[in-house]
Every structure is written in C-alpha cells, then in structure tokens.
Amino acid sequence: MSVRVSGIGVIAPGVREVADLGSVAPAPAVGEDWFDPVPYLGARGWKYLTPATRHLLAAANTAVGRRPGEPAPSWRRPERVGVTTGTHHGIGALHARLDRTFQEEGLSGLSPAELPGFSVNIPASQLAIALSCQAFSVTFTNPVVSGLEAVSHAVAAIRRGRADRVFAGATEDAAPNGSTLGGAAVLHLEASSEPGPEIIGGASRFLPVRAGGQPDPSALAAAVQRVAKLAGASENIRYAFCGPDSMAAADEAVRGELAGRLVEDGPAVGADAGFGAVSAMLQLAWILRDPGPGLVLAASEDGHLVAVATRGEAA
Incomplete structure (x- = not known):
C-alpha cells in the first residue's frame, strides 16, 4: 500500500514554507516574538x-490549506484519521514556569486555564480535536528523532x-x-494510488553509547545495514542527516555504506538538531520537495537512530 504525502506544513523562526528552508538561516527565537498565531489560527481560541x-496547529492547518475561520475538514470516516506527534521540549518551558509560580506563590498562583498544558500529549490531542481525527493520538518524546518516529x-x-x-x-x-528553538512541521499522509511523494517506511535502532559519547561499533554496523536495506537499490538518493556532533559517526557510516549513491541535499536549517524533534522533520520536508528517492537520518546524543525513506514526484 502506498502512503502518499498530500500536504506539508512548516513553521519555524524564519521559515513559513518549504522553500524557505533552502534560503534562510533561522532567526533567534525569543519567547514567541517570531510567531504570530493570528494568520494561522485566527484572533481567538488560542490564548491558553x-x-x-x-505551532503544531498552525503547521497542520497549512498542510491541509485551512484558513482561520474555516471549518475542519469533513472526513468521510473520521474514526479512520489519526495523529502522531514527536516532541521533547514541547512542555518544558511551561513546567519550568509552573514550578517557579508554585514555589513563589503557592497553589493560588497557578492558572486553571494553563494547567491542562502540563500533559505532553496535549498538542497532539488538540490537533486531533481541531481536525476531527478520531482514530488515535500518539506522542513520541525521544530527543531529536521523535518526529521521524511519528x-x-x-x-x-x-x-x-x-x-x-x-x-x-x-x-x-x-x-x-x-538549546532548542520552537517550531513545528506536519505531514498529511494518506493511503492513495494518486501520484505524489511517498513515504516508503522507517527504521529505528538504539545504539549503546560508549565512554566518550561514541556509539558502539557493532551496534552501529547493524543499524547501518538496516538503513541501507531501507534505501533499497535506489541511486541518486537525496540525503540529509540531523544530529549532534557526537553522532557524526552514524552519518559517516551511512555515507560509507551507500557510497556513490547519495546526493547531498539537506538544508542547513535543522541539520544541527537546533529545532529538537522538529529538526529532522524540516529536513524531511525539504527532501520531499523534489522527485526521486530520498533518505533522512536522525540521531540523538543518547544513541537513538531513526531513518525515513521517500520516493516519488512532488505533489
């Protein structure tokens, strides 16, 4: 069964559409100064x-071409529409603020309107409500790689x-x-025989990290073989890597295994994992912009490795 990408939405400092990923460097994110929700979410309903x-709602609305005030998409079977989301720092700032308020003011200082945001699955759940997705709402939380896991x-x-x-x-x-900038990226995926970019599949591995922060060589070799299998026999694979310097060995190993078959194509935005879980999704969005096979590899400092392969024509 083909899984096609029927829409892409990206929101990050300096980035409002996929084309921006190749032409701009991210602007510093100070609070929410870089992001105005009104053009994406309307003037009301998002304050708390x-x-x-x-960010997630804005990216999802972009992915389906939904403007403020327009009704949610009318799915024939909403019970067959799901949401998967990756995040790591999605609620960290809120937790820090709630902790600080509790220590300084006690329970009376906490806002009942903000407290539901304490749950890490709230962004995904809010998206499921906003777009009438009733199948499931799942959140992954591994650093850097959780977007590709989603x-x-x-x-x-x-x-x-x-x-x-x-x-x-x-x-x-x-x-x-x-250490991480804010932002979001969303792919609208569907089972379809229509032409367009396709997600072939993904591979996930854990690499034990040795003293000094380097991945275990035997585990790395096995992981690279799995990534190579995911890439198949394709040639001229547009490739992007996202991760910290300590996991550069994973990038180098994949390049060595697929030598002569990779085309460097990842944008600078997101390559250093500066957008956390969104980083690899920005890389994936960029890879999907053009026809041909693609491969995105993300690695976290603690040893998680996830790859996603693509192919097909741009929608």
Missing part, C-alpha cells in the same frame, strides 16, 4: 494553548489498516536553557 500546541508509526498504522490518513508531525517550544 501552549506555544508547542500553537512518521514511521503513521506509515505503519496506514499499512496495517489502522487508519486511512494520519497527520504526522513534530512540535517544540523553545527550551528553557536556549
């Missing part, structure tokens, strides 16, 4: 939503008959320590 929830899970759900379409994405709030 967390930044990560706002895509892999969505593809598996469609192929196994669990859903007909899934909104797969990632969203982040700016990390309290400044």
Whole structure:
C-alpha cells in the first residue's frame, strides 16, 4: 500500500514554507516574538494553548490549506484519521514556569486555564480535536528523532489498516536553557494510488553509547545495514542527516555504506538538531520537495537512530 504525502506544513523562526528552508538561516527565537498565531489560527481560541500546541496547529492547518475561520475538514470516516506527534521540549518551558509560580506563590498562583498544558500529549490531542481525527493520538518524546518516529508509526498504522490518513508531525517550544528553538512541521499522509511523494517506511535502532559519547561499533554496523536495506537499490538518493556532533559517526557510516549513491541535499536549517524533534522533520520536508528517492537520518546524543525513506514526484 502506498502512503502518499498530500500536504506539508512548516513553521519555524524564519521559515513559513518549504522553500524557505533552502534560503534562510533561522532567526533567534525569543519567547514567541517570531510567531504570530493570528494568520494561522485566527484572533481567538488560542490564548491558553501552549506555544508547542500553537505551532503544531498552525503547521497542520497549512498542510491541509485551512484558513482561520474555516471549518475542519469533513472526513468521510473520521474514526479512520489519526495523529502522531514527536516532541521533547514541547512542555518544558511551561513546567519550568509552573514550578517557579508554585514555589513563589503557592497553589493560588497557578492558572486553571494553563494547567491542562502540563500533559505532553496535549498538542497532539488538540490537533486531533481541531481536525476531527478520531482514530488515535500518539506522542513520541525521544530527543531529536521523535518526529521521524511519528512518521514511521503513521506509515505503519496506514499499512496495517489502522487508519486511512494520519497527520504526522513534530512540535517544540523553545527550551528553557536556549538549546532548542520552537517550531513545528506536519505531514498529511494518506493511503492513495494518486501520484505524489511517498513515504516508503522507517527504521529505528538504539545504539549503546560508549565512554566518550561514541556509539558502539557493532551496534552501529547493524543499524547501518538496516538503513541501507531501507534505501533499497535506489541511486541518486537525496540525503540529509540531523544530529549532534557526537553522532557524526552514524552519518559517516551511512555515507560509507551507500557510497556513490547519495546526493547531498539537506538544508542547513535543522541539520544541527537546533529545532529538537522538529529538526529532522524540516529536513524531511525539504527532501520531499523534489522527485526521486530520498533518505533522512536522525540521531540523538543518547544513541537513538531513526531513518525515513521517500520516493516519488512532488505533489
């Protein structure tokens, strides 16, 4: 069964559409100054939503071409439409603020309107409500790789008959320590025989990290073989890697295994994992813009490795 990408939405500092990923460097994200929800969500209804929830809703609305005030898409079978989301810092800033308020003011200082945002699955749940998705709402939380995990899970759900379409994405709030910028990216995936970009599948592995932060060589070799199998026999594969410097060995190993078959095509935006779980999704959105096979690899400092392969023509 083919899993096609029928829509893409990206929201990040300096990025409003996929074309921006190749032409701009991300602007510093200070609070929410870089993001105006009104053009995406309208003037009302988002005040008490967390930044990560706002980002995700904006990206999803872009993916389906929905403007503020327009009704949610009318699915023939909403019980067959799901949501998968990756995040790591999506609620970190809110937790820090709630902790600080509790310590300084006690329970009376906490806002009942904000407290529901305490749950990490709130962004995905809000998206499911906004777009009438009733099949499932799943959130992955591994650093860096969870966006690609969300895509892999969505593809598996469609192929196994669990859903007909899934909104797969990632969203982040700016990390309290400044290590991660906010933003979101969403793919609208559906079972379809129509021409367009296709997600072939994903591979996920855990690499034990040795002293010094380097992945275990034997585990890395096995993971690279799985990634190579995912890529198949394709040539001229547009390739992007996303991860910290400590996991550069994974990037180098994949390049070595697929030597002569890869075309460097990843944008600078997101390559250093500066957008957290959204980083690899930005890379994937860029790969999907053109025809041909593609491969996106993401790695986290603690040893998680996820790859997603694509093919087909741009929608």
